[in-house]
Amino acid sequence: MLFWERLWENLPYFLDVLIPAAGMTVRIAAGAFVLAIVVGLLLALLQTVRVSIITVVVRTYIEIIRGTPVLAQLFILYFGLTEVGIRFTPVQAAILGLGCNGGAYLAEVFRAGIQSIHAGQMEAALTVGMTPMSAMRYVILPQALNVVVPPTTNYSIALLKDTAIVSAVAAPEIMFKARNLVMETYLSAQIYLLVALMYLVMSLILAYVSRRLERRLAISGASGMGRPSTA
Amino acid sequence: MSEMVAVYEEHLAQWLPQLIEAAVNTVRMTALAFVLAFVVGLLLALAKLSPIAPLRLFATGYIEVMRGIPSLAILFLIYFGLADFGLIFDAFPAAVIGFGLSGAAYMAEIFRAGILSIHGGQMEAALTVGMTPLSAMRWVIMPQALRVVLPPLANFGIALLKDTSVASIISAPELMLRARDLASSSFLPMEVFLLAAAIYLVMSLPIAFLTRRLEARFSRGQAHG
Numbered sequence: 452m453l454f455w456e457r458l459w460e461n462l463p464y465f466l467d468v469l470i471p472a473a474g475m476t477v478r479i480a481a482g483a484f485v486l487a488i489v490v491g492l493l494l495a496l497l498q499t500v501r502v503s504i505i506t507v508v509v510r511t512y513i514e515i516i517r518g519t520p521v522l523a524q525l526f527i528l529y530f531g532l533t534e535v536g537i538r539f540t541p542v543q544a545a546i547l548g549l550g551c552n553g554g555a556y557l558a559e560v561f562r563a564g565i566q567s568i569h570a571g572q573m574e575a576a577l578t579v580g581m582t583p584m585s586a587m588r589y590v591i592l593p594q595a596l597n598v599v600v601p602p603t604t605n606y607s608i609a610l611l612k613d614t615a616i617v618s619a620v621a622a623p624e625i626m627f628k629a630r631n632l633v634m635e636t637y638l639s640a641q642i643y644l645l646v647a648l649m650y651l652v653m654s655l656i657l658a659y660v661s662r663r664l665e666r667r668l669a670i671s672g673a674s675g676m677g678r679p680s681t682a
Numbered sequence: 683m684s685e686m687v688a689v690y691e692e693h694l695a696q697w698l699p700q701l702i703e704a705a706v707n708t709v710r711m712t713a714l715a716f717v718l719a720f721v722v723g724l725l726l727a728l729a730k731l732s733p734i735a736p737l738r739l740f741a742t743g744y745i746e747v748m749r750g751i752p753s754l755a756i757l758f759l760i761y762f763g764l765a766d767f768g769l770i771f772d773a774f775p776a777a778v779i780g781f782g783l784s785g786a787a788y789m790a791e792i793f794r795a796g797i798l799s800i801h802g803g804q805m806e807a808a809l810t811v812g813m814t815p816l817s818a819m820r821w822v823i824m825p826q827a828l829r830v831v832l833p834p835l836a837n838f839g840i841a842l843l844k845d846t847s848v849a850s851i852i853s854a855p856e857l858m859l860r861a862r863d864l865a866s867s868s869f870l871p872m873e874v875f876l877l878a879a880a881i882y883l884v885m886s887l888p889i890a891f892l893t894r895r896l897e898a899r900f901s902r903g904q905a906h907g
Contacts, residue, residue: 454766518883518890520847522858523875530865531872615752619851626754633762640763647751647759654750 458641465645472628473649479624480611483549490554495561516555522616524548529620545617553610560602564595600668604661608654689873697864704860705881711777711856712843718782723789730794748787754848756780761852777849792834796827836893840886
């Protein structure tokens with residue numbers, strides 16, 4: 452069939468372009484993931500501080516970010532901020548946009564994780580003379596980790612796929628390079644099929660790694676403290 | 683800040699009607715894709731739980747593949763890819779089909795979890811009193827599962843509403859596309875995109891609020907029962 456012949460003929464060229472682009476996709480996803488964890492943890496910890504103004508600010512950030520499309524946030528960062536003289540490269544805007552967006556989602560995950568640990572744990576830690584900070588660091592967070600890891604790894608897979616939309620601000624990742632290839636060769640069906648396959652392989656690998664990580668953590672933390680039923 | 687107020691004073695009367703008109707299209711796209719995802723998702727969930735192995739295999743394969751591919755790639759495949767085979771869609775139906783088919787994979791997992799959450803004894807009891815498996819599913823399992831799936835279903839709806847913004851990349855007529863047009867014609871991207879984001883927020887916050895109340899009520903009911 453002509454369809455497959457054309458794909459076969461052009462495959463080396465396509466892969467030449469798309470594999471480095473996949474590297475860029477991974478780099479953007481990894482950058483955004485790290486940023487999202489930092490932002491999410493910060494927002495979750497800020498909410499445990501009982502100062503109402505901080506809580507209001509943090510809740511507002513989370514609600515606004517979760518209530519608007521990440522594409523709109525990207526456009527505000529990339530196109531909007533140029534009006535006030537702030538210019539990001541496409542990759543910077545992509546990492547910043549996806550990371551700050553993910554931070555709002557992870558904040559909720561982390562908050563649920565911290566809350567799942569029985570309040571008596573914090574009280575006990577304070578009673579034996581730990582400061583609130585070190586109680587959080589050495590008592591609460593390590594236990595919360597178990598609750599938090601499965602949704603966090605799910606988020607990482609969603610994030611990997613969400614990087615596709617940063618092609619809209621011309622970040623040179625898979626989707627963007629694929630669109631250029633299509634303009635060059637007009638083989639849209641073959642190229643997008645290949646692209647879909649590449650994303651599939653990457654997310655399957657990530658899902659496999661995540662599941663192994665979850666299993667290892669579940670065994671090491673087998674005390675089962677505070678893990679909510681998944682029913 | 684005062685500059686921004688001045689911009690809105692000058693342009694809001696012109697932008698807002700256009701954006702609201704486009705937002706109606708966003709809602710229409712979301713609703714149609716939701717219905718498609720609902721129907722296909724339910725069929726997939728039933729197939730995955732069915733005793734017929736090929737059906738199970740197909741459903742599992744579909745779900746795993748679809749969940750591993752960005753919806754943008756699926757939109758591109760449907761909108762640009764299928765054109766090679768003479769299947770030419772307008773951008774709007776292409777977006778509805780794309781979001782519907784990719785959403786179905788998520789929907790299927792929600793439904794499956796809902797059905798599995800109902801104790802197996804219920805099905806056995808229904809069969810014992812002489813119901814067929816199909817009518818037991820329809821009259822005994824499904825009504826109870828609905829309660830479990832309602833909150834995740836609503837969350838999916840909210841996520842879908844925001845995800846339709848991605849359809850602007852294939853130039854489907856919806857809110858984000860109109861915002862991009864206005865941003866490039868007015869050279870005021872910040873003000874236009876902030877306004878568009880606010881419209882998305884206004885659309886999604888009420889649903890999110892209702893969902894959370896629903897979830898709170900259900901979890902209370904479970905705690906007591």
